[in-house]
Amino acid sequence: MKRHLIIATAAAAALVAGGTVTAVAVSNDTGSASAASGGSLPAQTSPHHAGAQATGTAQVQDGRSSIRLPDDDTSGQDLREAKAAKVTAPDAAAAALKAVPGTVTGLDLDADRPGLVWDADVLGKDGKWHEITLDAGNARVLNQHVDQDEDDDAQERAAARSARTDAAAAARSAASHGTVTSVDLDDDDHGKAVWEVETTTHNGKEHKLLVDPQSGKLTAAPADDSDDDDNDGADD
Structure with missing residues (x-):
């Protein structure tokens, strides 16, 4: 399956010591986050389930529904x-x-x-x-x-x-x-x-x-x- 990366956080900070710039991206098919500098961070990618308690900030996946129902605009x-x-x-x-x-x-x-x-x-x-x-x-x-x-x-x-x-x-x-x-x-x-x-x-x-x-x-x-x-x- 083709991978689609969605930028959840684009944070750039010049470190006092080395001036390193770090950006964080979230993958919508792996649920993992990675830092451009080589480090890794845990991602809050738990899907929302009906009736479930909130587990964190909602992530925008920009994906497709799990129910592939065509819109045929016909009777029924x-x-x-x-x-x-x-x-x-x-x-x-x-x-x-x-x-x-x-x-x-x-x-x-x-x-x-x-x-x-x-x-x-x-x-x-x-x-x-x-x-x-x-x-x-x-x-x-x-x-x-x-x-x-x-x-x-x-x-x-x-x-x-x-x-x-x-x-x-x-x-x-x-x-x-x-x-x-x-x-x-x-x-x-x-x-x-x-x-x-x-x-x-x-x-x-x-x-x-x-x-x-x-x-x-x-x-x-x-x-x-x-x-x-x-x-x-x-x-x-």
């Missing part, structure tokens, strides 16, 4: 994605927050170039918007970056920070209606913020549900706001 794709995913929405949210502490504002299960992944949006404690790509098979961080083009919406920031029900809790509330494939904090729902949660049942039936960020109350999305005509509501 959402069902195939829901059945193939091994990581639930709440576990994806937890993994995203291990990588970037803050508030998860969006989760989306999708098959694209890296395979089947969870795309997570996080408003970090640093005040920046972060996009994180997670392996839908084991919750490993595949990529993460700061979104420089994100429109800075003060209302969305306020809604995210004031929500008593987070993305993971919203997903758990809707899980009885199928596999959760999307969670999004909509700050423009008739002037009120709301979690929009999409689910897919084992037979391919899709539901769109709403969760109040303050009370956690689960309701069905209005018929004209649903992606399909089969939404029977939150009381199914």
Whole structure:
């Protein structure tokens, strides 16, 4: 397998004695770190696992998902994605927050170039918007970056920070209606913020549900706001 090296830390320091410059690199297929000067350092490359405790800072692997599901954009794709995913929405949210502490504002299960992944949006404690790509098979961080083009919406920031029900809790509330494939904090729902949660049942039936960020109350999305005509509501 072709090796891909990802620079995790580029630290250069002129030593007082000899002026040696040292750089550290992390290999995404060996999990080892090496110093340019010949020494070696232990690497924190433990993958994120659903439900596992944080073992260290998340490493950006920029790799492919362990689930190689093609994005063919055909009928039944959402069902195939829901059945193939091994990581639930709440576990994806937890993994995203291990990588970037803050508030998860969006989760989306999708098959694209890296395979089947969870795309997570996080408003970090640093005040920046972060996009994180997670392996839908084991919750490993595949990529993460700061979104420089994100429109800075003060209302969305306020809604995210004031929500008593987070993305993971919203997903758990809707899980009885199928596999959760999307969670999004909509700050423009008739002037009120709301979690929009999409689910897919084992037979391919899709539901769109709403969760109040303050009370956690689960309701069905209005018929004209649903992606399909089969939404029977939150009381199914």
